[in-house]
Amino acid sequence: MSVTADRPARPARRAGRSRLGRRRRRAGLLLSLPAILLVGALLWAPIGQAIRYSMTSWNGYSAPVWIGPSAYTAALKDPIVHRVLENNALLLLAVPVAIGLPLIIAALLNEHVRGWRFFRSAYFLPTAISWVVIGMVALQFFAANGILNRLLADIGLGSVHSDMLASEYSALAALALTFIWSMIGTNTIIFLTGMATLDPSLIEAARVDGLNRWQIFWRVTLPLLTRFIQFAFVITVISAFSALFSLIFVMTGGGPGLGTTTLEFFVYQAGFAQGQFGTGALYGIILFVIMIIVGIGQLRLIRHEDGGGW
Amino acid sequence: MTAKSAPVPISPPVAAPPGVPAAPARPWRAARRRRRVTAIVIFAIMGVIVIVMLFPFWYMAENSFRNQSQFDQQAGHSLAGWTQLFKELPVVQELVSSTIVCAAAIALILVVATTAGFAFAKLRYRSSGLVFLLIVAAMMVPLQSIIIPEYVNLARFHLVSNYGGAVLVYAALGAPFATFLMATYYRGISDELIEAAVMDGLSYERTFLQIAIPLSLPAIATVTVLQFIQIWDDLLVGYLFLPTNERTITVGLAVLSSGRTTGIPPLMAGSLLSAIPAIVVYLIFQRYLIRGLTLGMGK
Numbered sequence: 259m260s261v262t263a264d265r266p267a268r269p270a271r272r273a274g275r276s277r278l279g280r281r282r283r284r285a286g287l288l289l290s291l292p293a294i295l296l297v298g299a300l301l302w303a304p305i306g307q308a309i310r311y312s313m314t315s316w317n318g319y320s321a322p323v324w325i326g327p328s329a330y331t332a333a334l335k336d337p338i339v340h341r342v343l344e345n346n347a348l349l350l351l352a353v354p355v356a357i358g359l360p361l362i363i364a365a366l367l368n369e370h371v372r373g374w375r376f377f378r379s380a381y382f383l384p385t386a387i388s389w390v391v392i393g394m395v396a397l398q399f400f401a402a403n404g405i406l407n408r409l410l411a412d413i414g415l416g417s418v419h420s421d422m423l424a425s426e427y428s429a430l431a432a433l434a435l436t437f438i439w440s441m442i443g444t445n446t447i448i449f450l451t452g453m454a455t456l457d458p459s460l461i462e463a464a465r466v467d468g469l470n471r472w473q474i475f476w477r478v479t480l481p482l483l484t485r486f487i488q489f490a491f492v493i494t495v496i497s498a499f500s501a502l503f504s505l506i507f508v509m510t511g512g513g514p515g516l517g518t519t520t521l522e523f524f525v526y527q528a529g530f531a532q533g534q535f536g537t538g539a540l541y542g543i544i545l546f547v548i549m550i551i552v553g554i555g556q557l558r559l560i561r562h563e564d565g566g567g568w
Numbered sequence: 569m570t571a572k573s574a575p576v577p578i579s580p581p582v583a584a585p586p587g588v589p590a591a592p593a594r595p596w597r598a599a600r601r602r603r604r605v606t607a608i609v610i611f612a613i614m615g616v617i618v619i620v621m622l623f624p625f626w627y628m629a630e631n632s633f634r635n636q637s638q639f640d641q642q643a644g645h646s647l648a649g650w651t652q653l654f655k656e657l658p659v660v661q662e663l664v665s666s667t668i669v670c671a672a673a674i675a676l677i678l679v680v681a682t683t684a685g686f687a688f689a690k691l692r693y694r695s696s697g698l699v700f701l702l703i704v705a706a707m708m709v710p711l712q713s714i715i716i717p718e719y720v721n722l723a724r725f726h727l728v729s730n731y732g733g734a735v736l737v738y739a740a741l742g743a744p745f746a747t748f749l750m751a752t753y754y755r756g757i758s759d760e761l762i763e764a765a766v767m768d769g770l771s772y773e774r775t776f777l778q779i780a781i782p783l784s785l786p787a788i789a790t791v792t793v794l795q796f797i798q799i800w801d802d803l804l805v806g807y808l809f810l811p812t813n814e815r816t817i818t819v820g821l822a823v824l825s826s827g828r829t830t831g832i833p834p835l836m837a838g839s840l841l842s843a844i845p846a847i848v849v850y851l852i853f854q855r856y857l858i859r860g861l862t863l864g865m866g867k
Contacts, residue, residue, distance in 0.1 A: 278766065285772035286691030293684030293703055293747055296676075300718065300740035301706040307717035318720070366614055371607045377614045379854060381621050386850035386857075388801030390822045391839040395624040397825075398631075398832065405627070408642070442621065447858055471606075500710035504803040508825055522712040529716045530808065542713035553708045 305546070311539035318535045325536070333540055341516045342524045342541075345430060346548075349498045349520060352434035356494050357487065359438065360445035365475055367446070368453045378450065385443040389501070393508030396436040397423070400509075426517030429510050433518050436505060437498060445490045452486030453479065492556045499548065521545045625843075632837035639832050649833030656834055657820055659841065666816040666845075669731055669806070670799045673738035677746050677795055678788060680739070685750025686776050690762050700751065707744040711737075711804060719808060727809075734809040738799050746791045749860065753787035754780060790860040793853040797846050817842040 313329045316322035333339050363381065367374050384392070399405045402421040410418050422428040456479065464474045480487075500522050506512055512519040512527060519527065521541055529538025631639055635648030653659060687693075688700040711718075718737060719728065727733035757780065765775040781788075806819040815823070821838045824830050850857060 282691050282766075282772055283693035285776075286687040286693045286696060288687075289683040289691065289773070289776065290687035290696065290699065293680040293743055294699060296680050296736075296740050296743055297703050297706050300736060301709050301714065301744075302702070304714035304717040304721065305709065307720070308714055311716060363614075363617060366610050369607070369610050371610050371614075373611065374614075377618060379851075380618045382854070382858070383847065383850065384621060384624070386797055386801075386846045387624075387843040388803070388818050388846070390801070390803050390818050390825075391628075391843050392624070394821070394825055394835055394839050395627055398627070403640075439620075451858075496708075496710075500712060503712070504822065507803065508822055511826060522710065525712040525715065526804075529719075535716050535720070539716045542710075542716065545710055546713035549708055549710055549713075 308539045308542055308546075311536050312543045313540075314536040315534075316536040317533050322536065329536070329540055333537070333544070338516065339524075339541075342519050342521055345516070345518065345520045346499060348427075348430055349434060349437070349502075350495070352438050353491065353494050353498060356438045356441040356498075357445060357490050360442050360490070361449055361480075361483075361487075363442065363446045364449035364453060365479070367450055378446075381446050382443040384440060389440070389504035390508055392436060392440055393505045396432070396439075396505070397509050399436075400432045423510060424514060426515050429514060429517045433502070433505060433509060436509070437502060440505075441494055441497065444493065448486055448490045448493070449483065452483045456482055488556060492552060495552050496549065499545065499552075521548070625840075628836045628840040628843070631833055632840055634833045636831040636833060649831075649837040652831065653834035653837040653841070656830055657824055657838060659817070659820075659838070661813075662815055662817040662820045663841075665731075665810070665814050666800055666818070666842075669734055669738065669810070669816055670796055672731065672735045673742065673799055674792055674795050676735065676739035677742040678791060680743050681746035681750045681791060682781060682784065682788065683776070684743075684747045685752075686754050686780050688747070688751045689754035690757070690759065690780075691772060700747075704744050704748045707748075711741060715804070715808065722809060729811050731810070731814060734805050737805050737809060738795075738802070741805075742791075742795045742798065746795065749791055750784065750787055753784050757783055786856070789853065790856040793849060793856045794860040796849055797857070800842075800846050 311322070313326050314322040314324055315329075367378055367381075397404075400422045401407075402419075402424070406422070407416075407419050410416060410420075420428070422432040460478055460482070461474060464478045469477065499520070502520060503522055503526065506518050506520065506523045510518040512523050522545060525538050525541045525545065527538075528534045528541060630645075632649040632653075633645045633647065635646050635652075638644040638646060638648070684703065688696055722728050722733035722736070727736065761779065762775055765779050766772060770778065800816075801818055802816075803818055803822050806816045807822065810816065810819065817838070821835070821842055824838070825835055
């Protein structure tokens with residue numbers, strides 16, 4: 259776009275242009291410098307440091323002791339690390355639900371029945387409140403004498419009385435359920451935006467062809483939403499792996515045992531609760547590598563989509 | 569459940585009528601009634617979901633007006649939760665802290681994101697595309713991966729004993745997406761407009777201040793709202809990088825709650841209080857928030 263805009267003026271005042279060009283480039287460099295410094299110093303440089311720390315044994319005070327890359331092989335053989343990675347893998351099971359439910363909700367909203375704007379606002383409202391607040395209410399929900407058990411008693415299922423936060427896997431399930439609830443607003447909005455971009459005549463054509471609502475959703479709407487579903491998938495996985503610190507902190511503190519300690523919480527525990535800076539940094543790098551894989555996956559999906567004729 | 573199964577068996581006849589020209593009125597009316605029933609079913613389902621999504625707000629509000637024994641019995645109301653909250657938590661000071669940290673970090677984010685966004689969109693220089701990519705890619709760096717060196721660095725510069733460290737980290741975390749958003753917005757401004765201002769004798773820097781900034785107020789609002797909610801609601805950065813007497817409300821609450829010694833009603837009161845500013849911002853600026861979120865999907 260900018261090339262065509264420049265063209266008419268260029269031959270006439272070449273000298274003035276190039277001086278202007280130099281001024282423009284200098285201004286560009288100057289104006290982008292603050293962002294480069296901020297992001298470089300506080301986000302990129304620490305990655306290098308973290309890699310260095312990760313190969314040492316260091317408590318933050320005395321001199322670090324160099325271990326080298328064998329720190330990684332040792333960590334990857336550690337059964338405790340396996341347990342933590344297992345928690346991360348189990349959390350992934352929540353992702354399809356955290357995408358599927360909002361898809362259905364968005365489809366319902368997209369029918370535009372009376373009051374749908376109010377419903378949309380209400381569903382999105384929880385995205386405004388903190389994980390700390392969500393965790394605090396979730397704690398009361400799953401507690402032994404909490405909301406869930408009272409509800410069960412009210413409908414005559416008092417015998418199912420559960421204390422989900424008291425044992426390892428059920429605590430993780432409680433965490434996952436809370437996470438799913440929290441993602442509903444964000445993902446619903448993503449899908450709703452996606453549905454608004456669809457060409458209504460396609461839906462109309464499918465209806466004329468005799469497809470019912472359910473078939474239209476599966477055969478027409480869903481395939482057209484692929485890009486939005488990928489985006490929601492990446493956001494959800496990133497949140498599951500790197501946004502749940504506060505929820506875990508408030509709801510379970512990582513327990514019982516290692517029941518709800520995910521990689522991100524493990525970094526905090528090793529680094530700050532136990533003062534093992536080297537080990538904490540190492541877990542952080544493992545998390546970073548997982549994120550890169552998710553990110554690259556997303557990039558490839560997008561590029562694939564672009565090649566497919568947009 | 570009923571919504572899913574209901575439309576399926578009745579649907580096929582819709583396509584059938586063409587063969588029967590004699591009675592067009594009946595299937596048409598049936599279709600309309602069917603549509604009404606579907607709408608009512610959808611409305612009912614959405615009503616149930618609203619209860620699930622808004623219940624926590626109601627729960628916080630109701631139980632904040634109780635004392636511990638009223639809470640245990642889930643009956644009766646009093647002001648105990650609120651009075652106890654103000655006794656146990658330096659609420660006012662924490663709200664002030666939250667405001668200072670948010671304002672400072674957002675100001676910093678706006679400065680770096682508008683300048684850089686404008687530079688990457690309109691004042692391209694050699695390899696500015698690569699620099700832009702590196703800044704935006706920093707979005708993928710999880711804070712936990714760098715938090716230990718970050719802490720070591722900030723402590724070295726004496727920035728963990730005051731607001732400085734937390735403000736810098738919030739600004740750095742918010743900058744990549746904000747820069748991306750601003751650059752996307754500035755790309756929409758025509759090059760001719762910028763060049764015309766420069767031909768009139770304005771420097772590029774002045775053009776940025778006097779032309780680009782006023783034009784980009786909607787994008788600036790989006791960044792502000794998005795970052796406000798993010799920073800106001802954050803625990804990890806504030807917890808690790810702010811000194812105890814300068815904690816934000818979110819951090820104060822989380823620490824109080826993790827102590828497991830405070831009763832539930834004051835915690836519910838605190839939760840509600842901490843959530844109110846973000847909810848108000850959400851209700852007023854919902855449009856900007858949604859735009860910011862969905863802009864992430866655009867190219």
